[in-house]
Amino acid sequence: MPAPTAALDAALDVLVCPLCRQALEAVDGGARCAARHHFDLARQGYLSLRGGAATASGDTAAMVEARERVQASGAHDAIAEAVVAAVPEGAHWLVDLGGGTGWHASRVLEARQGLRAIVLDASVPAVRRAARAHERLAAVANDVRAGIPVADGSVDVVLRVFAPGGGEQGVSELRRALAPGGRVVVVVPEPQHQHELVAALGLLQVPAGKAEEAAASIPGAVHRATTTVTRAIEASRALAADLVMMGPNAFHRERGDVEAALSALPEPIAVSIAVSVVELELPAVEQGSRTP
Numbered sequence: 001m002p003a004p005t006a007a008l009d010a011a012l013d014v015l016v017c018p019l020c021r022q023a024l025e026a027v028d029g030g031a032r033c034a035a036r037h038h039f040d041l042a043r044q045g046y047l048s049l050r051g052g053a054a055t056a057s058g059d060t061a062a063m064v065e066a067r068e069r070v071q072a073s074g075a076h077d078a079i080a081e082a083v084v085a086a087v088p089e090g091a092h093w094l095v096d097l098g099g100g101t102g103w104h105a106s107r108v109l110e111a112r113q114g115l116r117a118i119v120l121d122a123s124v125p126a127v128r129r130a131a132r133a134h135e136r137l138a139a140v141a142n143d144v145r146a147g148i149p150v151a152d153g154s155v156d157v158v159l160r161v162f163a164p165g166g167g168e169q170g171v172s173e174l175r176r177a178l179a180p181g182g183r184v185v186v187v188v189p190e191p192q193h194q195h196e197l198v199a200a201l202g203l204l205q206v207p208a209g210k211a212e213e214a215a216a217s218i219p220g221a222v223h224r225a226t227t228t229v230t231r232a233i234e235a236s237r238a239l240a241a242d243l244v245m246m247g248p249n250a251f252h253r254e255r256g257d258v259e260a261a262l263s264a265l266p267e268p269i270a271v272s273i274a275v276s277v278v279e280l281e282l283p284a285v286e287q288g289s290r291t292p
């Protein structure tokens with residue numbers, strides 16, 4: 001039977017059953033709630049908290065590998081730096097929704113010694129990697145559209161970097177999961193993001209207004225800041241193919257076709273990185289709980 005990592009063991013103080021929301025305790029081979037719902041701990045060290053009708057399978061292994069190469073290349077370092085800067089000192093628990101391999105969460109953990117983090121991601125290839133990304137990072141396979149499986153008010157910071165939100169239910173889940181005064185940090189692409197590749201390959205265009213939408217996404221929350229990060233990178237054809245195939249274009253395009261189209265372009269290929277990091281803060285006292 002696999003044993004939970006220290007990070008996962010600590011995270012069981014915060015994680016709850018996705019089916020009945022009761023606390024979880026470690027048992028042989030996984031975790032269990034008082035209603036005896038059992039969740040498997042994978043040999044690779046991640047906990048599977050899938051429940052209900054949720055079916056998302058997330059990014060494929062090929063997409064995850066492409067994203068790993070892009071992040072290892074340094075192309076997204078400026079994004080990670082802006083994410084780290086948005087996480088307040090003194091936070092105890094961070095949850096990274098659609099956190100992939102845990103690359104951003106690990107960068108935050110390196111900079112915030114007292115912090116622990118949980119990556120929630122639907123992709124098994126991603127959470128396998130997240131499980132060994134950092135000693136204070138717990139990895140959980142989970143469909144975030146079905147809710148955030150943490151106790152009420154247990155989280156100080158929620159990250160969502162290029163990852164799906166959960167619509168209206170997602171907003172009420174954020175409010176429930178976050179402690180009063182908790183922060184939400186959302187990273188969204190701007191229309192200029194990778195525009196050279198969009199034009200050359202006829203890719204999906206990033207619509208305008210995503211940052212404004214994120215800033216207004218939680219009624220009653222304070223919009224603390226939007227930081228736009230822009231960088232010009234010089235990509236090899238292989239890196240350019242990874243920049244395309246690590247994202248949603250991978251669901252519509254074959255890598256071979258993308259590589260064939262890129263082979264017509266001279267190297268290096270200039271690619272713009274343009275994203276916004278949106279910071280929101282919940283009220284410090286829940287509305288309605290203040291005595292007159």
Ligand SMILES: C[S@@+](CC[C@H](N)C(=O)[O-])C[C@H]1O[C@@H](n2cnc3c(N)ncnc32)[C@H](O)[C@@H]1O
Binds near residue numbers: 067102121122144247
């Ligand atoms: C574009 S990637 C970003 C990964 C990570 N945030 C990063 O920046 O490195 C989007 C991530 O969201 C995950 N994802 C997509 N739908 C999801 C869902 N319904 N629940 C949980 N994760 C999901 C994917 O598996 C993928 O890892």
Ligand SMILES: [Zn+2]
Binds near residue numbers: 018020021033
């Ligand atoms: Zn349960």
